[in-house]
Amino acid sequence: MDNPFAPPGHDHASCVLSALDAAEAVCARRGERLTPLRRRVLELVWRGHRPVGAYDLLAMLQHERGRVAPPTVYRALDFLCEQGLVHRLDSLQAFIGCGQAADHQDGREDGRHRAHFLICRDCGIAVEVRDGQLDGAISHLAGRAGFAISDETIELSGRCADCQNEWIMGA
Amino acid sequence: MDNPFAPPGHDHASCVLSALDAAEAVCARRGERLTPLRRRVLELVWRGHRPVGAYDLLAMLQHERGRVAPPTVYRALDFLCEQGLVHRLDSLQAFIGCGQAADHQDGREDGRHRAHFLICRDCGIAVEVRDGQLDGAISHLAGRAGFAISDETIELSGRCADCQNEWIMGA
C-alpha cells in the first residue's frame, strides 16, 4: 500500500508555496487577513512535516526580528488554527501545517475541519489522514450514545513504514 | 440507544470501591505495589467521572497532608497510567480513572490499553468507550499505511445527550 510518510519525489519548496497560496486564497474568500506576521508563522510551521512547538516558532521569530513575546506567536497560531490552516497536536503540544487547507471539504462555517493524524515517534513526521471508514465509525459511535461531537482529537502514534524498515535493515 | 453518560442508578461510592478493588487485584497479579499514596491518588481521581488536573490533585493532597510537591503527584499518576488504572486526556491535560481496569481485555504486557473517550464540554463528564467498528477502522487505516501503532489518542468532545436535552427543556 502507499506510504503517506514517503511520497515519492516530494518537492518541499513547492509544497510550502502551495500551502501559502492555498492560505491566501482561503483567507481572501472568507474576508480574513493573512498578515505578514501570520503568513510568516505559517511558513515557519511548514518548515517540514514535523510538528513544531510554539516556543520553537518563538525562537525562530526572535532570531529574525529581535524581541518577540509569546503572545505574538500564540495569537498567530490561534488565527491559523481557526482558519484550519494549522492544527494543534494535543498529544505533542505542538503545531503542524494542514495538508488539506485548499480542499476544505468538510469545512464548517469557519475553516476548521476533522483532522486525524499518524505520528511517527522515530522520525517525528506527522501525516494528516482522511478515512471514510474511520469517520463512519466515529459518527456511528457518537450517534448511538446520542452524543453531538464538536471536536475530534485523533492522533495515532507509532512507527511509520520507513522507520520500521530502517531497523530491519540495520540502518 | 443507551446513554453512557447517565447510567441509571449509578452508585458512585461502590463504583469507586470496585475501581480500587480492581486496582489492588491488577497490581497484585503483576507484582506491582499499590502503595498508600498511589491508592489515595487513584481514589481522588475517582472522585467523579470528570477529568481532574494534576494540580487539583496536588491541592487535595496538600489539604490532607500539608506540604506536597508536584513530583509526588506526577509520579503517582505516572504509575497509575502505566498500569492502565488512569488515563491522561491530552485534549484537557487532565486525568481520569479507567473504567475497564478490571477487564484488561486488550491488555499489553504492561497494563496499558486502547482508550477512547467521549467528553461532554457542558457537564464535564468523560466516558471511556469501546467500539469494535472504530478499532477495526483504526487498524485498517494503519495497516494500509504500513504504520505500527503504539499509542492512540482518541478524544471526542461535544455535548452528551442529557446536556442537549437540558437546553431543549430550558432547564
Add this chain to the structure above:
DNA sequence: ATTCATTTTGTTATGTTATATCATTTTGTG
C-alpha cells in the same frame, strides 16, 4: 484627506503544567 472604530501587534507580567536532580525513607531479600 481626516476622523473614527476596529483589528492587529507590542509589551509586561503571570498562570498553568510538568520534569530534573539529589536527599531521605521505606521495602523486600539474603
Add this chain to the structure above:
DNA sequence: CACAAAATGATATAACATAACAAAATGAAT
C-alpha cells in the same frame, strides 16, 4: 541485620500558555 532496590521528599527550574493594557496599523465613511 545488612544490603540493594524502590518509593517518596524536597528544591529548583523548565516548558507551555494566557491576561491585561498600550500602541500602531487598517478600513470605512465622510
